[in-house]
Amino acid sequence: MQDELVHRKKIYNPYSTEGVNDRKIFGGNPTSMFDLNKIKYQWAYDLWKTMLANTWFPEEVAMNDDKRDYHGGLTAQEKIGYDRALAQLIFMDSLQTNNLIDNVNPYITSPEINLILVRQAYEEALHSQSYAVMVESISANTEEIYDMWRVDMQLKSKNDYIANVYLELAKNPTEKNIVKAMFANQILEGIYFYSGFAFFYTLASSGKMLGSSQMIRFIQRDEVTHLIIFQNMIRTLKKERPDLFTSSLEEEVIEMFKRAVEIESSWGEYITQGQILGLTSEVIEQYIRYLADTRLTKVGMPKLYNVENPMKWIDQYSSFNDQKTNFFEAKVTNYAKGSLVDDF
Template sequence: MNTIHRKQIYNPESQESVSDRKIFGGNPTSIFDLNRIKYQWAYNLWKVMLANTWFPEEVNMNADKRDYNGGLTAQEKLGYDRALAQLIFMDSLQTNNLIDNVNPYITSPEINLILVRQAFEEALHSQSYAVMVESISVNTDEIYDMWRVDMQLRSKNDHIANVYIELAQQPSERNLLKAMFANQILEGIYFYSGFSFFYTLARSGKMLGSAQMIRFIQRDEVTHLLLFQNMINSLRKERSELFTPSLEEEVIEMFRRAVDVESKWGEYITQGQILGLTTEIIREYIQHLADDRLKAVGLPQLYGSKNPIRWVDQFASFNEQKTNFFEAKVTNYAKGSINFDDF
């Protein structure tokens, strides 16, 4: 297992050229020379992420407090709390993981740039959840400390964190690559599945402010998926020897396990009492997400499942809608639009 080392924060002896740059294992000066770019997709993504800038205070949460206290069923309130507690953990984990665990080993300055931006966005999402919690809860500690008393939540948190902990304890090329695949699972399965719960409530006219906040967050997650997807696919071209059959088998098993974990979690937070989210729909949607993420990084699809809740994509979309679903007014959908041909 090839050990990797953190890059130097200042390396004036380096003579590395732009063509010599590597995603990891390079020898950068640590100067951000952005007039010379090797990974153009990274710089394109950086500009999209800048254009997507937003702040939680833009979202009006006044009606959500009324809905939470008088419009939700007991199971909807419990599901909301659990789904929110899970999102809080994942963005907290990802903020620390990117800064402390991934970026120190990445030796391409243009990719360093967008990893720092992603970490900022994950921190912003944590602030967004704080706004949501404060808006609806008389005791914010109940949601923030839920992982301490809800063993289903704690078990899922432990499972998600394991790959990142492995990288922290044993820095190697294989473990860093596994962490990149784990990011596809975190950003593209766990987050997306969690978001669907809030859109389901909004579809029935409840917690519209929360759903609007989630839409902003999910727009960021699209760029996060593209970031790691492109790192994986660039590495496949440059370091094909890393993509051994044993690694791919391990990654596919990671996806299988993630589908099982997230399906059970979805059943747990809905308890068969959330209109539009049956056990079968939850699992099929998560399988569909897994297939999409696997295909995007050059791995075989496992399930052949179709999206059973296509309306979720409409609720989440900024770039195709003409009006804001929740406020019925025109918004600036040119902001942060993505041309996938650039990536």
């Protein structure tokens, strides 16, 4: 199969006669009008409504006690780990905000999917604001954390690898590279982010940095919808364009996941140095392998590692749909505004 170039959609296309049933995830010929009385991909419109219902703002999270914890309650290694984990999240949300708007959405030709990608980009930008609130609440020198992606060579090496797939799409927008970018999204949102979140939940489990952990809970709820967006795009493409999913592509995807597991396991060991209670190198690696298997099975691919989740206790911090109380303040909250269905 020839790897076809994909063209950016026109922002004004009055001569298109494309009907709702002719819509494609990419490679279509849309009018670029948002006629949302006609929907082809109902799962996308349902997600749009869920994402709207999940609207929140960083100012809703109390961060008053985190500065005290950071300067008086954390060990030296916990402070280093906090800074590095936060710097990594800052980079990834910054990258993803630009990537979605400039690099992915221009090639997506379904208006209902355009909507949710724009909403996702807004949420990634909101997460950047959330990290700014976190940094400001704990740091006397905010530039130290914001410059870490440049000066910490292990972080820079990891970031270079993460960005490469998206840069390849920008340089060479082919059908194959668009699909690879969709799988890369599963790795970014479902492995790298989740691994970072686990560090903050580990601190919370010992009663530290509770405001930061609550902020991460809001962010993670958004990331669940982001995972579902790209899972559903991949599954839909498997039905509509099975020719794209060659054995060669699947081999490349498997290698992407294997490499991501290696990189994230090494990063987890780097930020913890074996000095964070509950986060040994073995636990970190097994958790990341579990995450990789979970992301693969969600898009119809076989597991690579067949391991159990060694950190099931994290569920009590990360779940919104099943919990109506704030674990950190033991009072009823109003954050479970939308429900999620991981299927279509």
